[in-house]
Amino acid sequence: MTTTDRRALLMAGAAAGAAALTACTSSSDRGTRRPSAAEQEAERVARAEAALRLRSVATARGLLERYDAALAAHPALAPRLTPLRRSAAAQAQALGEGGTTVTPATAAATPSAAAASRPSATASASPTASPTASAGAKATATPPAVPADPRAALRELAAAAREASDRHSAALLTAPPEYARLLASVAASGAAHAYLLTEGARA
Incomplete structure (x- = not known):
């Protein structure tokens, strides 16, 4: 050569x-493209809403656990508590339907990363969803204590329903409009639960 x-x-x-x-x-x-200011702001808003939803679902699940504990301790209260417990379960599911996790804006810059994180972005926070379920699993390791007296159990359940209602009402201040309407409905329902349980305790 x-x-x-x-x-x-x-x-x-x-x-x-x-x-x-x-x-x-x-x-x-x-x-490795850095997300724009608009993308970062959208992600911040989405994360705040997801966190609010997660807290709201946790509150609803806490009340649901108390219904389950009361029913387990006092089966005779089933005719009175079962409809309310069913309502609480439906509310917990509705509160988590918008999802409780967010895909970072930086993941969207890489197609493979976006594809890998897509399931997380659409995860539901229903009572069986992994984010809430994992947190709830720790909370339900020890079932809530229930008074031996049925009337006392109803009074405690009424107090729990009232507390959950107050928490949902407080969350209205930072919730987006559509979710705020749902929270208002759930809060009103919780107040109704508290009233019905209180009247039941007096019976």
């Missing part, structure tokens, strides 16, 4: 290497 041929071969190899390096750098830049 002549000197000219070797020189041409080296130049061709250098050109190919430079092209490959440019392609890798370009691909890397696309994959």
Whole structure:
């Protein structure tokens, strides 16, 4: 091979290497693109709403656990408590239907990362959803204590329903409009539960 041929071969190899390096750098830049200010703000708002939903679901599940504990301790109260317990379960599911997890805006810059995180972005916070269920599993390790006297059990359950109603009402201050309407409905229902349980305790 002549000197000219070797020189041409080296130049061709250098050109190919430079092209490959440019392609890798370009691909890397696309994959690590920083989210815009609008994307960061949208993510912040989404995270705040997801956190609010998670707290609301936890509150609803806490009341549901108290219904279950009361029913387990006093089966004779089933005719009175079962409809209210069913209502509490439906509310817990409705409060988590919008999801409680958010895909980071930076993940959207890389198609593979976005695809990997897509299930998390659509996760539901229903009573069986993993984020809430995992948190609830720790809370339900020890069932709530229930008084031996049925009337006292009803009074405690009424207090729990009133407390849950107050928490949902407080969450209205930072909730987006549509979710705020749902929270208002659940809070009103909780107040009705407290009233019905209080009247039942007096019977």
